[in-house]
Structure formats: C-alpha cells, structure tokens
Amino acid sequence: MSAISLRTESLCVGYRDRSVLENLTIGLPAGQSTAILGPNGCGKSTLLSALARLLAPSHGRVFLGDADIHKTKTRLLSRQLAILPQFPIAPEGILVGELVKRGRTPWRGLFSPWSATDTEICQKALIAVGMEGFAERPLSELSGGQRQRAWLALVLAQDTPLLLLDEPTSFLDLPHQIEVLRLLQNRNKNAGTTVVSVLHDLNLAGRFNDHIVLLGPDGLVTKGPPETVITPSNLKKAFDLDARVISDPVTNRPMVVPL
Amino acid sequence: MNRQFLLIFLLLAAASLSLALGQVSVGPAALWNGLTGGDGAGALTVQILRGPRVATALLVGAAFGLSGSIFQSLLRNPLASPDVMGFSAGSGLAILGALTINLAIPMPLIASAGGLLTAILVLALARPARGHNPLEGAPAVTIVLVGIGIGFTAAAISSFLMTRLTGPQAAEAQRWLAGSLAARDWSHVLQLALIGAVLVIVLLPQIRNLRLLELGSELATGLGANVKRARLGLAATAVLLAAAAVAIAGPIAFVALMAPPLGARIARTADVGGRLLAAALTGAIIVMLADLVARASLPGLQLPIGVMTGILGAPYLLWLLSREIERGEL
Numbered sequence: 001m002s003a004i005s006l007r008t009e010s011l012c013v014g015y016r017d018r019s020v021l022e023n024l025t026i027g028l029p030a031g032q033s034t035a036i037l038g039p040n041g042c043g044k045s046t047l048l049s050a051l052a053r054l055l056a057p058s059h060g061r062v063f064l065g066d067a068d069i070h071k072t073k074t075r076l077l078s079r080q081l082a083i084l085p086q087f088p089i090a091p092e093g094i095l096v097g098e099l100v101k102r103g104r105t106p107w108r109g110l111f112s113p114w115s116a117t118d119t120e121i122c123q124k125a126l127i128a129v130g131m132e133g134f135a136e137r138p139l140s141e142l143s144g145g146q147r148q149r150a151w152l153a154l155v156l157a158q159d160t161p162l163l164l165l166d167e168p169t170s171f172l173d174l175p176h177q178i179e180v181l182r183l184l185q186n187r188n189k190n191a192g193t194t195v196v197s198v199l200h201d202l203n204l205a206g207r208f209n210d211h212i213v214l215l216g217p218d219g220l221v222t223k224g225p226p227e228t229v230i231t232p233s234n235l236k237k238a239f240d241l242d243a244r245v246i247s248d249p250v251t252n253r254p255m256v257v258p259l
Numbered sequence: 260m261n262r263q264f265l266l267i268f269l270l271l272a273a274a275s276l277s278l279a280l281g282q283v284s285v286g287p288a289a290l291w292n293g294l295t296g297g298d299g300a301g302a303l304t305v306q307i308l309r310g311p312r313v314a315t316a317l318l319v320g321a322a323f324g325l326s327g328s329i330f331q332s333l334l335r336n337p338l339a340s341p342d343v344m345g346f347s348a349g350s351g352l353a354i355l356g357a358l359t360i361n362l363a364i365p366m367p368l369i370a371s372a373g374g375l376l377t378a379i380l381v382l383a384l385a386r387p388a389r390g391h392n393p394l395e396g397a398p399a400v401t402i403v404l405v406g407i408g409i410g411f412t413a414a415a416i417s418s419f420l421m422t423r424l425t426g427p428q429a430a431e432a433q434r435w436l437a438g439s440l441a442a443r444d445w446s447h448v449l450q451l452a453l454i455g456a457v458l459v460i461v462l463l464p465q466i467r468n469l470r471l472l473e474l475g476s477e478l479a480t481g482l483g484a485n486v487k488r489a490r491l492g493l494a495a496t497a498v499l500l501a502a503a504a505v506a507i508a509g510p511i512a513f514v515a516l517m518a519p520p521l522g523a524r525i526a527r528t529a530d531v532g533g534r535l536l537a538a539a540l541t542g543a544i545i546v547m548l549a550d551l552v553a554r555a556s557l558p559g560l561q562l563p564i565g566v567m568t569g570i571l572g573a574p575y576l577l578w579l580l581s582r583e584i585e586r587g588e589l
Contacts (some may be wrong), residue, residue, distance in 0.1 A: 054477050085477035089465030093529035106483045110464050
C-alpha cells in the first residue's frame with residue numbers, strides 16, 4: 001500500500017465559540033505509528049476529529065496527500081482513512097461478523113453482491129484481532145477487551161492505508177491495552193498502515209509508537225520520536241508534571257517516573 | 260433464524276379474515292371466487308366493498324410501519340415515530356385547513372407539506388445544547404419531546420378548525436381525523452400504491468446510510484456516509500411515507516410506534532433491511548386487524564380505526580415511557 005501522508009496547515013478548530021486548537025501545523029509521518037498525547041482537555045480528540053474530517057476547521061486545512069480532506073468526497077476518503085471513535089454505537093443484537101462486514105461499505109456499490117474478496121478481507125480482519133471464532137457471537141455478549149477487538153476488526157476490514165483511533169485503550173486493563181497496541185503495531189509493521197492514536201499512557205505510547213505529537217494547554221509542545229519528546233522539560237510544559245525519564249530496561253524506550 | 264415468512268403468513272391470514280368477515284360474512288368458497296374474479300353476492304362483497312378497504316389498510320399500515328422503523332433507527336429511540344413526534348398531526352392539520360378553506364389540491368400533497376413543515380419546525384426548535392458535538396444534532400429525547408408538544412399544538416388547532424366546519428363536511432372531517440378506512444375505493448388504493456412505490460424506490464438506496472448511521476455519526480462518516488445529508492434524506496422519506504398514509508386514512512395513531520419493535524421481535528431480525536420489511540408487514544397486519552375489529556365488533560356501528568389502535572397503542576406508549584424513565588433516558 002502506498003504511503004500517503006496526513007498533515008495540517010495552520011489548523012484552528014473548536015466548538016461553536018470555543019476555540020480548542022490554534023494555528024497547528026503538523027505532519028503525521030506516512031507508514032509510521034503516531035501517538036497524540038497531552039493533558040485532559042488540551043484538544044487531542046479534537047485534533048483527531050479534524051484529521052478524520054469529523055470536525056470542520058474554522059481556519060486552516062487538513063491535507064491527505066495533496067487533497068484538502070474537508071473538500072474531498074467523504075466516500076472517497078473512507079477508502080483512504082478509517083476512524084475508530086472512542087464511543088462507537090453498537091446496534092442492538094448485532095453479531096461480530098455483521099459488524100465487521102460493515103467495514104467493507106466504502107468498497108462496495110449500493111446493490112453490489114457480497115464478493116469473495118470481501119469475505120476474505122473480513123476473515124483476515126477477524127484473524128488479525130484473534131477473533132476468528134466469534135463471527136456468530138452477539139457483540140453485546142463479549143467482554144470489554146473482546147468488544148474493542150471486534151471494533152478494531154471493523155476498521156481493519158475497511159482496508160485503508162490510514163487508521164485513526166480515539167483512545168483505543170481506554171477502559172481496558174493493562175494486558176488488554178497491550179494486546180490492542182500490539183495489534184496496531186503489527187498492522188503498522190506488516191501492512192504499512194499509518195496509525196494515529198490518541199493515548200493516555202505515556203509509557204505505552206512511547207513504547208509502541210515511532211512518533212509522538214505532544215500537546216499542552218497552549219497547543220503543540222513538540223513532536224518527534226519518543227526519545228526526544230518524552231523528556232522532563234516537555235512533560236513539565238505539557239502536563240505541569242515533575243518527573244524523571246529513564247530508559248526502560250526492556251526496549252530502551254523512555255519511561256516516565258513521576259516525582 | 261429469520262422469520263419474515265411468519266409475518267407474511269400472518270398478513271395473508273389477516274387479509275383473508277378482513278375480506279371474509281364483517282356485517283355480512285363470506286364463506287371460503289365465495290372468498291376464493293371473489294379473489295379469482297368470479298361474480299355472485301359474496302364475490303362482489305369481496306371485490307367492491309371490502310377489497311379496496313383491505314388493500315388500503317395494507318398499504319396504510321405498511322407506510323406507517325416503514326416510517327416508524329426509519330425514525331426509530333435514525334434516532335435510536337423506540338419513542339420516535341411520526342405519530343408521537345407530531346408529524347402525522349401536522350399532516351392532519353394541513354388537510355383540515357385545506358378542507359376549511361376549500362383548497363383544491365390533492366390530499367397527499369397537502370399532507371406531505373404539513374408533515375414536512377412540522378418536521379422542520381420540530382428540528383428547528385429541538386436545537387442541540389451549546390458545545391454539543393455538531394455532527395450529532397439534537398438528542399433523540401429532545402426531538403421526541405418537542406415533537407409531542409408540536410403534535411398537541413397541531414391537534415388543538417385541528418380541534419379549533421373542526422368547530423368552523425358545519426354539516427356533512429364536519430362529520431366527514433371528524434371521522435377522518437380519528438382515522439377511518441370507510442368508503443375507500445380502488446382509486447385510493449392506486450394513489451397510495453403509486454406514492455408508496457416511489458417512496459420505497461427512494462428509500463432502497465438509503466438503507467446503506469441507515470445501516471451506517473446506526474454505528475453513530477463518527478463511525479458512519481468514517482465509513483463514507485455524508486451524515487447530515489443522509490439523515491435529512493431518510494427523515495424526509497419517513498415523513499412523506501407517513502404523510503401519504505395520513506392523506507388516505509387520517510392520522511391513525513400508534514401504528515408507526517408499535518409496528519417496528521413488534522415486527523423485529525416476530526421476525527427475529529436485527530439488520531436494518533430486515534427490520535424495515537418486518538415493520539411494514541406488521542404495520543399492515545395491525546391496521547387490517549384494527550379495521551376489522553372496528554367495523555365488525557359492534558353490530559350496526561363502525562368505530563373509527565384510531566380508537567382501536569389507541570386501545571392497543573396507548574398502554575404500549577405508557578409502558579415505553581415508564582421503561583425509558585427507569586433507564587434514566589427521560
């Protein structure tokens with residue numbers, strides 16, 4: 001899959017009269033995994049919404065390759081860019097298999113029959129999240145971790161070169177968080193998918209991502225590889241947190257120890 | 260798994276009963292004779308007296324059922340339906356207004372205009388709170404509650420207009436407002452069938468959007484739906500379906516509210532398409548049976564069909580409301 005980059009240009013977004021992000025120009029490296037980090041209310045999810053065309057900017061633009069995504073047909077974008085919101089809604093009584101099938105919508109005509117390719121891609125998505133035996137199970141009967149993996153299978157079935165996720169690990173316990181992050185890491189390494197996620201856990205974000213966008217109360221603090229972004233002075237700026245950063249004994253990635 | 264055939268069987272049974280039973284009952288032989296184009300007293304009862312009435316009931320019920328099902332999927336709320344949200348009352352008011360000033364425009368057009376205007380008014384008044392996600396629109400409960408208020412207002416103005424009508428016109432309007440299938444002929448059937456067919460053709464390509472919208476507006480956008488446009492298209496289709504039914508049979512209450520959940524339960528279907536079909540079939544069954552009971556239960560007296568659906572629907576609405584309150588949704 002060719003890597004297309006997503007970037008913002010003097011982006012300003014907000015809700016009604018409240019501006020959340022101002023004049024933000026960043027690029028999300030194609031083919032890499034990026035974590036968006038920052039304190040509560042700093043606009044992480046707002047940025048992701050703008051990147052995913054869910055929220056129109058008041059100024060500035062978001063580009064996917066050369067195309068302004070807020071001027072591109074949403075259906076065309078749905079083949080390039082998948083988004084998993086923080087709170088997707090589960091239709092009553094839906095089975096996991098049916099849910100994953102909906103991920104194929106961007107690729108199918110209005111009345112075109114279900115193809116062998118569609119089946120194969122859905123099957124692969126279920127295997128990728130380790131839920132191949134769950135297609136006939138109702139989503140509502142699954143545990144929180146399984147449910148999150150089923151939603152991930154849906155966006156994987158969408159088969160896009162870019163994947164945006166809003167807090168994909170919230171409400172999961174540590175093993176399930178790692179499971180989800182590993183799965184995204186595999187997708188990034190194996191399929192070359194550009195992955196952008198909003199995360200809370202600094203250590204996990206640094207461990208599983210190539211690139212970090214760190215936001216603070218006043219907008220962008222800095223961006224770059226985890227080692228250069230997760231430093232005591234940046235954490236102080238973004239979170240007003242006094243911490244030491246050591247290198248973790250397993251992967252040498254930065255690890256935050258609050259003081 | 261999928262039991263649509265059960266609904267189709269029930270529909271055929273209800274249609275046969277509706278054709279056979281009444282002030283004068285028709286035996287199976289005469290019923291068959293009538294359906295296959297024969298003549299004789301029983302056959303004529305089937306063809307001329309009851310045939311159009313039963314066919315109207317079927318189409319009216321199916322239109323209400325579809326409309327309710329679209330709204331309930333769209334707003335993800337079991338209270339959403341054109342009757343509860345006042346759209347039917349708006350259509351009714353428009354028709355009554357047209358009767359009052361002797362406006363010579365076809366009823367379905369007037370009903371559609373009334374329904375659409377009411378829907379626009381409800382949506383304009385049910386504005387989302389500040390800081391609310393702009394993609395989401397107003398919460399379903401707000402829309403439903405505003406709709407109930409607008410519905411009452413429309414009903415009150417209708418009652419006022421009723422006092423301005425006199426003589427046979429007043430009696431006719433009274434009967435129509437309560438919902439009635441009396442004296443419907445094949446021209447009514449044809450009219451409704453044509454409008455219904457057009458609206459179903461308009462609806463079919465929108466089912467994909469409805470299926471995506473069920474996942475929430477963010478995921479729906481991610482999967483390629485233009486959420487605002489999709490919602491508008493579906494809501495307009497649903498308003499027009501209800502308006503077509505109201506124009507022919509009056510604002511029969513509760514059918515659009517009850518048919519979707521009942522149909523989904525009987526057909527055991529969870530998918531949007533299956534639920535739409537089940538709601539249409541169930542709506543048709545409810546209206547046919549309600550009409551049968553309304554005209555055949557009390558000898559020498561025809562109850563308005565709205566009375567019958569009200570006897571069933573009002574307790575259901577109360578049960579729904581109490582459940583929503585328990586769940587903290589209201």
